[in-house]
Amino acid sequence: MRNTILYCLGAAVILLLVRDINLIAGFPEEKSQGAIFKIIFFHVPLAITAMLCSMVSLVASVMFLKTKNFRYDALAVAITEVGLAFLLGNLVTGSIWARVIWGVWWVWDVRLTSALVCWLLYAGYLMLRRAIEEPTQRATFAAAFSIFAFIDWPIVYLSIRLFRTQHPGPVFLSSQGSFPHDWTMAIFGPFGVLMAMMMLATVMTFVRLGQEDSKRELDSLRRMAHAM
Amino acid sequence: MTFLSNTLLLAQVSAEDVAREIARLQRNYAFLSYGLCAAWIILVGYVLMMVGRERSLKREIANLKAMLEEKHK
Numbered sequence: 620m621r622n623t624i625l626y627c628l629g630a631a632v633i634l635l636l637v638r639d640i641n642l643i644a645g646f647p648e649e650k651s652q653g654a655i656f657k658i659i660f661f662h663v664p665l666a667i668t669a670m671l672c673s674m675v676s677l678v679a680s681v682m683f684l685k686t687k688n689f690r691y692d693a694l695a696v697a698i699t700e701v702g703l704a705f706l707l708g709n710l711v712t713g714s715i716w717a718r719v720i721w722g723v724w725w726v727w728d729v730r731l732t733s734a735l736v737c738w739l740l741y742a743g744y745l746m747l748r749r750a751i752e753e754p755t756q757r758a759t760f761a762a763a764f765s766i767f768a769f770i771d772w773p774i775v776y777l778s779i780r781l782f783r784t785q786h787p788g789p790v791f792l793s794s795q796g797s798f799p800h801d802w803t804m805a806i807f808g809p810f811g812v813l814m815a816m817m818m819l820a821t822v823m824t825f826v827r828l829g830q831e832d833s834k835r836e837l838d839s840l841r842r843m844a845h846a847m
Numbered sequence: 848m849t850f851l852s853n854t855l856l857l858a859q860v861s862a863e864d865v866a867r868e869i870a871r872l873q874r875n876y877a878f879l880s881y882g883l884c885a886a887w888i889i890l891v892g893y894v895l896m897m898v899g900r901e902r903s904l905k906r907e908i909a910n911l912k913a914m915l916e917e918k919h920k
């Protein structure tokens with residue numbers, strides 16, 4: 620049953636993305652940037668999905684510390700790994716856009732640097748988990764680290780609002796920028812790219828959660844084999 | 848009037864300008880496609896990594912179960 624739901628969700632994601640890519644291809648080019656501007660339709664949803672993954676990871680980590688239930692730990696690790704893939708996509712698409720518009724692949728601007736630090740922190744979270752053998756200790760340390768790592772997200776979000784950065788200022792949810800309504804809907808609408816990305820992240824997280832269950836089963840089998 | 852101003856504007860554009868603009872547009876499209884390909888390659892790569900991990904976990908579980916059954920016999 621769970622697999623059927625996941626397959627259906629996966630198929631819905633593919634349909635949504637095909638629809639959105641068709642829609643975005645039909646949009647006119649932006650006046651000053653040209654075609655490369657259209658990368659924003661993927662760059663922004665990738666970032667928002669990564670941020671939502673980190674939020675869920677934060678909640679799951681807090682819940683683990685409170686209840687010591689390993690289901691929360693499994694959710695935290697699964698969704699952190701998925702969020703890391705989305706954040707990497709965001710960094711790479713942004714870098715490619717920067718190469719065309721700024722003429723360089725990377726600048727040590729507050730937004731870019733804080734996003735990179737965020738990626739490194741969550742990569743460190745996964746490395747920390749590999750370094751600790753004992754499950755309870757691993758889950759506790761990882762939960763504490765995940766809560767600490769989330770502190771970077773408000774810095775990433777506010778960097779373009781508080782500092783003068785090379786990264787463009789906010790165009791959504793801000794009085795500074797104006798984005799055409801149909802373009803905004805292509806990202807934030809009910810059938811927009813953001814919805815597709817969130818559904819994709821959900822499918823990936825459930826698959827990854829299944830793997831955590833398998834890992835637990837494998838650990839118990841190993842213990843049994845060792846005891847024999 | 849518009850026709851006249853457009854004609855005058857076009858008269859100022861050299862063949863080099865047109866070639867430069869075409870090259871800029873092509874470069875823009877090329878980088879847009881690189882960006883989209885990179886994003887999908889990362890996500891598809893991650894999915895493939897998960898598929899590989901799933902297979903190896905299942906194989907290990909099956910091997911251990913078989914080993915435990917052998918020992919029980």
